[in-house]
Amino acid sequence: MSVSSSDSVARFRFRRTLEQLANKAGRGTELISLYVPPGSRIHEVLANLxxxxxxxxxxxxxxxxxxxxxxxxxxxxxxxxxxxxxxxGLVIFAGAIPQNGPGSERMEIYTLIPPEPITVGFYRCDSRFHVEPLLALAAEKNSYGIIVIDGTEAVVATLKGQRVEIQKTFTSGIPGKSRAGGQSARRFERIREQVTNDYYVRVGQHFNDIMTKIPDLRGIIVGGPGPTKYNWAEGDYMNYMLKKKVLSIVDTSYSSEMGVEEVVEKSGEILKGVRYQEEKQLVQKFLYEIGHETGKSAFGEKNVQKYLEKGIVDTLLISEKLEGQRLLLKCKNCGAVEEFRGTRFEADAVKSSLTTRPCQKCGKTNLGVEEESDIVDSFVDFAEKAGTRVEVISEETEEGRMLRDSFGKVAAVLRYPAN
Ligand SMILES: [Zn+2]
Structure with a gap:
């Protein structure tokens, strides 16, 4: 069961882009945000503009x-x-952004293709960019299965992002506990058991059909007001692949669609909890390698970079707090390449002092910027080339905070001992 994989990276990147846009401020009311939902006519939008x-x-x-x-x-x-x-749809942001105090404005323009369809269309001119409608899209968008079941009825639903779809509802047909006169108690109980079993099987078959057709199903939550949910979830009704995806079995006050709503309300916390658990395990694996001196661990930007380039990193852990720029400077005189890592601000300072910065090898001042990238992007690019799994780790767990504070915000578990 996994709620993360590299989509923790995709969501993180999208969120960070939005954060960067949200932090930009205009000198006056002069920054434009334009949201064009799918299906709009471009010439009409142009006419409005x-x-x-x-x-x-x-x-x-x-x-x-x-x-x-x-x-x-x-x-x-x-x-x-x-x-x-x-x-x-399409979202465009544009405006004059002060680069370095008043008078240093430069026109910046950003085109974003949302990862999910946007439903709003608007034009805003403000002293900031309006990114709020996109923030919701940066949230998790995986698919989950939900079943709410009790002795009377069952509802199967899917949850994708914020959208819930009821797939199928069932009634059990199980007779009430009081038997009709004339039936023997034992016979009545046998019939009841039979009907119950039929009901569980029927629900199971449809549930399996529905869930196995969802290509990106990430987990299942089972809910219901009584003990039925346990009987059903722990019995042989769900196929074993799906059983492995059960994230949680939760109590609800209601059955039917109201019960599904309750599960959806609780799902945010459940999924967060699952992800935090996973993050803890990822960091603990790294801590184990360090603690047992297996030689299969590395941390800190430079070290990790070295092993990434060698292609021997199995899992790369990046703290969500890691940020900065990476520059590759190349000497036009002797061809030597040097790497610079630092904050965006420091990188800008390096770039503007290139004419006076001597090459570390030949001493001539003839350095040019060969490559420039965001540090996270740079790590992810190297990792992708080597088939390394990348996980962005939040600071919500003790382990995540250790990665942030004690290991330079980036750590790696290696495929085999480095030495
Ligand atoms: Zn040189």
Whole structure:
């Protein structure tokens, strides 16, 4: 059972992009956010933009007016590249962002194709970018199965992101506990057992059919008000592959669709708990290798990078707090390459001081930027080349905080001892 795998990386990257956008601020009310949902007509959106551009003429501040008009023009240019919006829609952010104090504004433009369809369409001009509708999409989007079962009825449902779909409902047909006159108690009990078993089997067959057709099913939650859920979940009704995916069996106050709603409400906590458990295990595996001096562990950016390049990292653990830039500088004189790692700010300082920065090998000041990347992206790229599993670890567990504080925010379990 696994709730994570490398989609912890995809979600993390999307979330981080949104965070970066959310942190940008304009000098005035001049940053544009444009949401184009799937199915929109591009020429209509362009017409609206022209209208907004017309309104912008009334803006009093000359700089702001100019910036807004420029941003609208840039957004329109981007938009014209599309005949129609992609299937999940399109979001464009544009505006003049101060780079280094007032007067240093530079026009920045970002086009995002959402990972899931957006349902909203709007134009905003504000002193910030509006990323909120996309934040919801950064949340987990895997599929889960839900069954709520008691002695009277059962409901099978699926949960994908926030969307719940009822797949099938059943009634048990199990007779009540009081028997009709004339039947022997034993015979009545036998019939009752038979009907109960038939009901469990019937629910199981449909449940198996429905769940095995979901390609990315990540887990199953079983709920219900009474003991029936245990009898059913622990009996031989679910196929064994699905049984392994049961994340939790929870008590609900209600059966039927109300019970499904209860399970969905609890699912957030359940899934978080499952993921935290998994994160703990991942870090503990690394701690085990260190503690037993197996030689199969590494931590810290430089060390881990070294083993990634050798292709011997099995699992790469990245703290969600890891950030920064990686630069590869190449000397145009002697060809030597040096690596720089640091904050975005430090990287910018290095880039602007290249004309006075001597090559570590030949001493000439002739360095150029060969490569520049976000540190996390850089690690993930190296990992992908070597088929390394990558997991982003939150700081919600003790183990996650150890990774953050004691191991330089990045650690690796190696395929075999390094030496
Ligand atoms: Zn050199």
């Amino acid at each position: 022209r209208e907004e551009g017309g309104t912008a003429v009334n803006i009093k501040s000359r700089t702001t007016r100019q910036n807004v008009q420029d941003a609208i023009e840039r957004v329109s240019q981007r938009l014209r590249l599309f005949k129609e919006p992609p299937p999940t």
